[in-house]
Amino acid sequence: xxxxxxxxxxxxxxxxxxxxxxxxxxxxxxxxxxxxxxxxxxxxxxxxxxxxxxxxxxxxxxxxxxxxxxxxxxxxxxxxxxxxxxxxxxxxxxxxxxxxxxxxxxxxx
Amino acid sequence: xxxxxxxxxxxxxxxxxxxxxxxxxxxxxxxxxxxxxxxxxxxxxxxxxxxxxxxxxxxxxxxxxxxxxxxxxxxxxxxxxxxxxxxxxxxxxxxxxxxxxxxxxxxxxxxxxxxxx
Numbered sequence: 760x761x762x763x764x765x766x767x768x769x770x771x772x773x774x775x776x777x778x779x780x781x782x783x784x785x786x787x788x789x790x791x792x793x794x795x796x797x798x799x800x801x802x803x804x805x806x807x808x809x810x811x812x813x814x815x816x817x818x819x820x821x822x823x824x825x826x827x828x829x830x831x832x833x834x835x836x837x838x839x840x841x842x843x844x845x846x847x848x849x850x851x852x853x854x855x856x857x858x859x860x861x862x863x864x865x866x867x868x
Numbered sequence: 869x870x871x872x873x874x875x876x877x878x879x880x881x882x883x884x885x886x887x888x889x890x891x892x893x894x895x896x897x898x899x900x901x902x903x904x905x906x907x908x909x910x911x912x913x914x915x916x917x918x919x920x921x922x923x924x925x926x927x928x929x930x931x932x933x934x935x936x937x938x939x940x941x942x943x944x945x946x947x948x949x950x951x952x953x954x955x956x957x958x959x960x961x962x963x964x965x966x967x968x969x970x971x972x973x974x975x976x977x978x979x980x981x982x983x984x985x
Contacts, residue, residue: 760929760930760931762913793970793971795970795971795972797914797972799914804963804975804976804977804978805906805914805963805972805975806975807971807972807973810970810971810973811970811971816973848913848914850914850916850971850972852970855927856916856927856928856929856930857904857916857919857927857929858916859913859914859915859916860913861913862913862914
């Protein structure tokens, strides 16, 4: 199985919105509504931000939203804040297995 | 609140077997969750290793399947990872995590395992 494709980096200014894409195939992202997104700050464990494409766990800011179209899922962060600067990973279910994206470093300018 | 804690040797010799345990507290390992191992080489991305259900049913990353064994000990409320024939490429922070269905909602803090002689 191949890793999902994410941009290596994205950036935005405080208050702006950014979108991170996660591209897979019809065998993973496109085939199941089981895409999740994780935020990881340096030296910390990942934190679940979005599950099942567009659902937010309790306690996660509504500035974070997820969507999917075909084989590409997206994470949108609106009203960027300095604390959003982190690495973001997508993940998808794929036929009794799971796969991550390569990760995207978000820089808040 | 469920908490997970990894433990095991921080240094493993090449060709040896990496063994880690994840202790689950604040909840039962026999609940309706999959229990996973995920690793992250220094400076790199996340890689799913595999998962186990309390029944003993397992799923593994195809790229690691020949070297991985995940087991569960319900009496101790913990699950374990064994990775055989390790090389320097297996040096990573290893995380255990809980998956209630389709994503990892709870993570351990991670433990660094270095493969070196």
